[in-house]
Amino acid sequence: MSLTLLTGSEAAAYGAMLARIEVLAYYPITPAFPAMERMNKFIEDGEMNTRFIRAEGDHSALAAALGASLAGSRTFTVTNSQGLLYMTEVAYHTAGLRQPVVMAVANRALSAPHSRFPEQGDAISQDASGWIQLFCENNQEVLDTILQAFKVGETCRLPVMVNYEGYIQSHTQEEVDVPQLAKVDAFLPFTRVSALDINNPQGINTVTSPDLYMDYKYHQNDAMSQALEVINNVAAEFSRDFGRDWSGVIEGYRMDDADHALVTMGSTVSDGRIVIDALRAEGKKAGLVKIRSFRPFPAAAMRAMLKKVQYVTVIDKNIVFGSGGALGNETKAALYGHLSIPVKNYICGLGGRDFRPDELKQVMALSEERAKQTTEYEWFGL
Amino acid sequence: MAKKLPIVPSAKAGSMAEAPSGIIWREQHPVIGDKCNQCLECIMFCPEGALKLENGKVAVSLELCNGCGTCAFECPQKAITMVLEFSGDRGIFPLKEGKS
């Protein structure tokens, strides 16, 4: 164990190094870039035995990662925003071909207009891509989640995105406990599984008839559903081995007797903890629901957590145009037909607009005031 | 019930290669088994003229066969097996630990 100051992107790089990735395919983009810089330094210093593929674009980077994974390598890439959009086509290939590529995403707002600032819209654009999507609240969780992501992905044969917000996390140093390599090796053994076999050549991703396509998709979705349990198990195992419990797919913070639940994901979760503590100090029964796994979405676990509350406030750092916040929509869908609690959904902090803990507190008060109103979603901070 | 499939969508390079691409979109092809007594029923029913008697045995032309399965359905001996145009265990892994 060693404590050190790391940015989110550096924490991702440490995670990849400790996971002993064999192939890194990458095209530089801000704010994920420092992760590549740090990994290249590790490679240069001989701390990482990794083949670095300098791609000419993000589409090629993920294509190279996919190829390497099909050949059996433990493979990693990093991107965000436009890069992630450019990767989209291959992202669907990677998921459909069931390759456990792990990708760190330093969430950044999407163009147009051009932005370089934090927001979760880039990850949300991939919500139907078939990637497991985990969101981290701090840099320690980034490192720990990269390690868990390989285990989850390789168990379920699914690719995993590990999300942390640009700048708020990617460029902010925090104290991070870097685990010992030997302990990581024990937690994360590697079994090489190669889909490409020269002794038994087969066509990969062949044209699939209507007779089979739907069945492939059924199995893919089934694996996604099973991933809920795998993510929980891997988090529990990690907590046993390293003493840090990130609680799997969902976490309830001070939810036991809560009557107002704040639901959110990513860096807003760490602000949320401060706000909940403040509200509790004022005698208010507030609690926090942290969504760690957005895909697969833990609908049943969320229902169980929200069973007794009167108010639900969902904070979304994304906008699905013409629909609302992605997490707000998931929350409503999870509760529909089971619990009739008003769900207030707020769109906040887009494109790097500051969204402070005191504002989070304001939103919660607003949400209680307007609980009876039937607004689908509201914008805060305009 | 969803069909059992390889985890990684894949297929053995094989009979589809013999089909003129774009003309035949085939999901399966017949394999004539030992029970065949050369009654020639299948040849009568095949809509594509893909079957013929060759050196005393029923032979399939994969250039012509469209995979409809009529031959297998009509064969009185149940001598024909329809084989899917994907194969192998490429990438079949259980979700739990260990290989299948």
Ligand code: SF4
């Ligand atoms: S119908 Fe069956 S038994 Fe008759 S020739 Fe064809 S395969 Fe052989």
Ligand code: SF4
């Ligand atoms: S599957 Fe259809 S087309 Fe092919 S040989 Fe049999 S009957 Fe003829």
